[in-house]
Every structure is written in structure tokens, then in C-alpha cells.
Amino acid sequence: MALDAVKPSKRKANPGVRVVGGRIYDSSNGKCCHQCRQKTMDIAASCKAMKKEKQCTINYCHKCLLNRYGEKAEEVGALVDWRCPKCRGICNCSFCRKKRGQSPTGILTHKAKASGHSSVSKLLEVEGDDKFSYQKKKPKLENVSNGDVAKENSKAAGKIKKALNKIKNGFPKAKLEDAFVEDVVAKENNKVTGKIKKALNKTKTGFSKAKQEDASAEDAAKENKKGAGKIKKAVNKTKNGFPKAKPEDASVADVAKENNKAAGKIKKPKSTNLVKEEEIQIEAKLPNGINFTNVSGIDIPTEETGNVLQFLEFCSAFGKALDLKHGHAKSIVAEFFGSGRSTRRQQYCSVIPMMIQLMELISDDRDMSLSLSATDSTWFSSIGECLLQSGVLSDVFPPETFKSGVSEYKKMNASTRLKLLNFLCDESLSTLKMRSFIEDKSKESETKEKEAKEKAAAAKEKEKQLRQKMQGDLIKAHMEKNGAPLSIEEHHKVLSQIKAEAKEAHGEMLKATSRKRQRCDAVRTDPILLNDDGRALWKLKCFEEEPKFLLQDVGTFGDISPHEKWLAFKPEQKQEIETYISSNRMKMMLAQKNANVGIN
Numbered sequence: 001m002a003l004d005a006v007k008p009s010k011r012k013a014n015p016g017v018r019v020v021g022g023r024i025y026d027s028s029n030g031k032c033c034h035q036c037r038q039k040t041m042d043i044a045a046s047c048k049a050m051k052k053e054k055q056c057t058i059n060y061c062h063k064c065l066l067n068r069y070g071e072k073a074e075e076v077g078a079l080v081d082w083r084c085p086k087c088r089g090i091c092n093c094s095f096c097r098k099k100r101g102q103s104p105t106g107i108l109t110h111k112a113k114a115s116g117h118s119s120v121s122k123l124l125e126v127e128g129d130d131k132f133s134y135q136k137k138k139p140k141l142e143n144v145s146n147g148d149v150a151k152e153n154s155k156a157a158g159k160i161k162k163a164l165n166k167i168k169n170g171f172p173k174a175k176l177e178d179a180f181v182e183d184v185v186a187k188e189n190n191k192v193t194g195k196i197k198k199a200l201n202k203t204k205t206g207f208s209k210a211k212q213e214d215a216s217a218e219d220a221a222k223e224n225k226k227g228a229g230k231i232k233k234a235v236n237k238t239k240n241g242f243p244k245a246k247p248e249d250a251s252v253a254d255v256a257k258e259n260n261k262a263a264g265k266i267k268k269p270k271s272t273n274l275v276k277e278e279e280i281q282i283e284a285k286l287p288n289g290i291n292f293t294n295v296s297g298i299d300i301p302t303e304e305t306g307n308v309l310q311f312l313e314f315c316s317a318f319g320k321a322l323d324l325k326h327g328h329a330k331s332i333v334a335e336f337f338g339s340g341r342s343t344r345r346q347q348y349c350s351v352i353p354m355m356i357q358l359m360e361l362i363s364d365d366r367d368m369s370l371s372l373s374a375t376d377s378t379w380f381s382s383i384g385e386c387l388l389q390s391g392v393l394s395d396v397f398p399p400e401t402f403k404s405g406v407s408e409y410k411k412m413n414a415s416t417r418l419k420l421l422n423f424l425c426d427e428s429l430s431t432l433k434m435r436s437f438i439e440d441k442s443k444e445s446e447t448k449e450k451e452a453k454e455k456a457a458a459a460k461e462k463e464k465q466l467r468q469k470m471q472g473d474l475i476k477a478h479m480e481k482n483g484a485p486l487s488i489e490e491h492h493k494v495l496s497q498i499k500a501e502a503k504e505a506h507g508e509m510l511k512a513t514s515r516k517r518q519r520c521d522a523v524r525t526d527p528i529l530l531n532d533d534g535r536a537l538w539k540l541k542c543f544e545e546e547p548k549f550l551l552q553d554v555g556t557f558g559d560i561s562p563h564e565k566w567l568a569f570k571p572e573q574k575q576e577i578e579t580y581i582s583s584n585r586m587k588m589m590l591a592q593k594n595a596n597v598g599i600n
Contacts, residue, residue: 034086035064035093043488045073047084058084062488067109068092070119074488085121092121106134284583286537287576289551289567296330300337305566306552307418308333312542313525314425321437322357329542332421336414351417352379358424359383365431377405383420386427393423442523463505527552529581537581547574 018025023040030039031046038061045065047056062073069085076082085091094104105120112123124132293300300308315322315329332351356372356379363370363382372379384402387393396419401408409417428434527536528549536552543550551567569577 031059031061033061033064034058034084034091035060035068043073043077045071045076045082045084047087048079048081049083049087051087056084056087058086060084066119067112068120070122072488090121092124102129103133105132108132284580285576286551286580287569287573289569289573292550292566292568295333298330298334298337300333301415302565303563304337304415304418306564307415307422308337309540309542309550309566311418311422311425313540314422316540316542317525318428318434318437321434322354336418351421355379355383355421355424358421358428359386361428361431361433362386362424365433380406380409383424387423390423390427393419438523459505459508459511462508463502466505467502529584531584537577543568546571547577549574549577 023038023042024030025039026041027039030041031044032039033044040061042061042063044059044061047058049056060069060073065071065073065076069090086093086096091097092105097104105124108120108123112118112120115123115127117123117126291302292305293302295308295312312329312333315324319329328350332354335351352374356374359379359382360370360372362368363372368382370378370382372382381402384397384399387397387402388399396416412420525538525540527538529537534554536554538550538552539548540550545568547569549569551569553565553567555563
């Protein structure tokens with residue numbers, strides 16, 4: 001192997017000075033803690049006991065001493081005869097526990113505090129030393145079947161046999177050594193297969209207490225390597241007997257590679273098991289809402305709530321394109337469903353002027369030269385022509401409706417007029433003026449999003465530089481004391497300042513990140529969540545009340561007479577709604593993951 005191909009080690013023998021989580025790690029000047037085995041510049045307690053006329057060299061950093069033994073480094077440092085936990089025989093580090101024949105405890109600090117104990121040492125004293133033990137997780141082989149093992153070994157044996165056949169075919173005068181090689185190959189692979197199958201059978205036949213080593217994939221790899229070694233010897237015999245043989249014909253590297261492939265495939269358990277359905281059932285229910293039948297103090301029939309929200313959302317998105325004043329849309333809704341409106345004044349209300357405005361916008365785009373006015377019936381008949389061309393709402397507005405003039409409009413109820421207005425709103429979206437407005441808004445939104453991304457990146461870089469500066473300040477504070485460790489009070493003071501500044505920088509970064517997620521106003525509003533039970537959760541711009549969530553319930557297809565209902569929620573229910581949304585999204589993601597695993 002060439003020297004350039006050797007990968008350098010990621011671990012450095014002397015990593016130098018670095019700050020991690022408010023601690024200064026110094027491989028040269030730091031004191032090594034006997035418990036965590038880290039060289040830091042933290043304040044440490046040094047043992048004063050004498051061993052063989054020499055002072056004990058063991059140190060404990062203030063964090064380990066406090067968390068593991070409930071002692072303060074500054075207090076014990078002032079004592080002349082303080083003996084470390086190791087000298088007292090109570091050290092609970094992994095090395096000392098192993099020497100005493102006990103298992104390492106792992107991280108028990110949080111458990112000790114949660115149990116009301118002052119330290120890990122106190123927890124072990126109360127609960128017992130043998131109750132807590134930490135063991136590294138070993139790979140399991142439950143998903144590997146005997147058939148898979150035999151199959152992989154057969155593949156390896158087959159490829160090795162092919163390589164040996166090449167030698168035999170290339171040298172017709174081959175001697176008996178060829179047969180010997182074949183026997184070695186078959187014999188060694190059968191041995192490997194037998195040992196692996198035997199180990200796996202132990203696991204499969206119900207010996208739950210069997211040691212992990214019995215069915216270890218490492219043993220499988222080891223046995224395969226042994227087989228490769230014997231095959232290598234056999235191949236070398238053949239090569240020595242035939243000096244003209246090329247190394248490529250029966251490369252030992254190929255033999256070892258094939259055996260390693262087999263061992264690697266055996267070692268890796270299959271991960272094709274689907275996530276069980278009961279494991280993804282996250283308990284989160286949507287809170288009960290209240291019927292939404294009132295907009296800005298105007299009572300609306302239940303069946304018309306959706307149509308009203310559609311009109312208000314249209315005005316909210318395209319009000320600037322139509323030069324609508326603030327509150328114009330709500331005043332139109334009030335004219336439709338508000339009480340005390342005189343029918344005589346209806347021809348002068350804001351509903352008809354808006355219909356005329358939308359009709360003029362549509363006619364200009366279609367090269368229909370129309371002169372519309374609220375004082376005659378031309379605006380009403382032109383709407384009829386537009387309806388006839390579109391071919392929609394023929395059941396609500398038959399062609400003869402618009403032949404009788406404005407008198408027919410006066411006979412319409414509020415619901416029918418609102419449908420007519422919503423029709424014109426939908427038709428106007430295909431006009432050149434509205435499409436240009438949408439494109440301009442989209443470009444404006446993209447520009448803002450780009451600027452927001454740049455600001456977020458700048459804020460992130462600022463946070464990174466600030467953290468580096470603060471780490472430098474912490475090192476500087478230590479160096480000003482000529483390398484002596486800071487006291488716990490001094491350390492906490494510097495650290496609290498670092499955390500405060502870091503929190504401020506992180507807040508700026510989050511604020512900049514949230515801005516780049518804003519979507520364009522002039523695009524179709526999609527539901528936040530759509531369920532199979534006919535319910536959709538919306539967040540509309542026209543609905544300004546907290547928590548700004550609305551639930552649309554259209555019923556199921558099996559309903560004989562479904563009625564659309566809209567529900568609103570109280571401000572205090574916002575957290576429950578957000579939890580419900582996140583849990584449903586998680587369920588959908590897991591279901592999609594299961595579907596992908598099933599396909600693969």
C-alpha cells in the first residue's frame with residue numbers, strides 16, 4: 001500500500017487548548033482528573049496523603065468531586081490532611097470499581113439528584129454497589145438466519161473455486177495439488193459454515209441466557225479469516241509448483257476479500273422490519289372547538305361560513321391589486337348578512353360597485369369593450385354572459401335569470417349574491433393584471449426570503465464568532481492568573497456572561513431564520529392539516545383572532561346529507577392544537593417511511 005493512501009488519524013496526540021461547554025481543556029498545562037480523566041484548567045483538589053514517603057499525585061476536578069462524592073474542591077483544598085476518594089477506598093470510577101471486581105456505573109449524576117441524594121457516592125451507599133452497572137451494547141444477531149449464513153459462505157466458496165479452476169484450466173499438466181486445494185477450500189468453508197450455524201442455533205433454540213460471544217459475528221469473521229489463511233497456503237503450493245502462473249488467476253487478496261464480504265454480510269442484521277403501527281400511535285387529540293358563525297360581530301348562517309371566509313381571504317390577498325380600502329371586505333359581508341339594510345339602498349351599496357370593478361377587469365382582459373354602470377342593467381347582463389361562457393353554476397344561475405334585468409338581482413337572497421361575487425373573484429384571477437400582481441408578489445417574496453437567508457447566515461456567523469471570542473476571553477481570564485485555575489465564583493461569573501451574550505446572539509439568529517420561512521401572500525392558501533375523516537385545519541390571514549386556527553368539517557362521503565361546519569378555538573387551546581399538528585405529521589412521516597421500507 002502506498003504511503004499516500006494511509007489515512008491520518010483523527011485523534012491528535014496533543015490537541016492543545018480548547019474550550020468546550022465552559023471548560024478549558026489543556027493537554028499540556030491542565031491537571032488530569034482521576035474520575036473523568038480529562039486535563040482541564042478547572043480548579044482541582046489534590047490528595048495530601050503520603051504513599052511510600054511520596055505525596056499522592058491524584059487530582060479530582062471540582063465537578064467530579066461535587067457530583068460523584070458531594071465534596072467541594074475549594075473547601076477540601078484548604079485542608080492539610082485531605083485524602084482523595086481512592087486513598088479512602090471509596091472511588092467509584094470505572095478503573096477502581098473493576099479492580100474491586102465491580103461493574104462500572106456509567107453516568108449516575110442525574111439519577112442521584114433525581115432520587116434526592118447529594119452525590120453518586122451517596123446513591124451507591126443507600127441503594128447498593130451492585131445495583132448499578134453499565135455495559136456496552138453488543139450487536140444482536142436475531143435477524144440473521146441460518147440460510148443467510150450458508151448462502152453467503154456458499155457464494156464465497158463458489159468464487160474461490162472459480163479462481164482455482166482458472167489455474168487448473170490454464171495448466172493442463174496440473175498435478176494432484178489442485179485436488180488438494182479444492183479439498184481444503186471445501187473443507188474449510190464447511191467448517192466455517194458449521195460453526196456459525198451451530199452458534200446461531202444456540203440463540204434460536206431458546207437459550208436466552210447464552211452469552212453474546214456464542215453467536216458473535218466477530219467469531220464468524222475470525223473463522224473465515226482462518227479459512228482464508230489455509231487456502232492461502234494451499235494456493236501458494238500450487239503457485240510454487242507452477243512458476244508460470246499469474247498472481248491474478250488465484251489472487252489471495254480476492255480470497256480474503258470474498259470471505260470478508262461474507263463475514264460482513266453476516267455481521268449486519270437485516271433492517272427490513274416495518275415499524276409497528278402501535279409504536280407510532282402518538283396520543284394527541286384536537287381540542288373541542290366552538291361553532292364559528294360570527295365575523296366581526298356579524299351573524300352568518302352556518303352553511304355560508306365557508307363562502308364568507310373564501311371572499312375575505314381573496315380580499316386579504318388581492319386587496320392592493322383592487323385598491324380596496326381597509327375594512328371594505330367586512331363592510332360588504334355586513335351588507336349581505338347584516339340587519340337593518342334597506343332594499344332601496346342596495347343599488348348604491350358597495351357590493352354592486354365591486355362586482356362592476358371585477359367585471360370590467362375580466363372584460364378588459366378578454367377584449368370585451370363594455371361600459372358598465374350601476375344605474376342600468378348592463379353590468380348584470382354582462383355577468384350573465386360571463387357565467388354562460390364559463391359553464392359553471394348553471395344550476396344556481398340559469399340563463400334566463402339575467403334576461404329580466406336588475407329586478408332579478410333584487411329577488412336574490414344574500415347567499416346567492418355572495419356566490420355570484422365569489423364567482424367573479426375566481427374569474428378575475430386568470431386576468432393579466434392579477435397574474436402580473438401574483439408574479440410581482442412572488443418575486444418580492446423570493447427577494448425577501450433571499451435577504452432573510454443572508455441575514456440568518458450573517459447572524460449564525462456572528463454567533464459563531466462571538467462564541468469563539470468568549471472562549472478566548474475565558475482563556476484570557478485564566479492566563480491573567482499565570483495559569484492558575486479560576487475560583488468557582490470567578491468561573492461562574494465569566495461563564496454566566498458568556499451564556500448571556502450567546503443567548504442574545506442565538507436569539508438574533510432564530511429571528512432571522514423565522515423570517516425566511518414566510519410564504520407569499522398572493523398564492524393559494526392550503527390547509528395546515530387534512531385528515532381522512534373530512535376535517536381540515538386552516539390558518540387564514542383574514543382571521544385575526546388568536547389562536548388563528550379554524551377547523552373545517554365537511555363530513556364523510558358516507559353521510560346522507562353532509563353539512564359543512566366551521567369551528568374556532570380559544571387562545572388557551574393553542575398549545576394543544578400545535579401538539580396535535582406535530583403528532584399527526586410525525587405519524588404521516590413514519591407511515592411514509594414504512595411504505596418506503598416495504599417497497600424496498
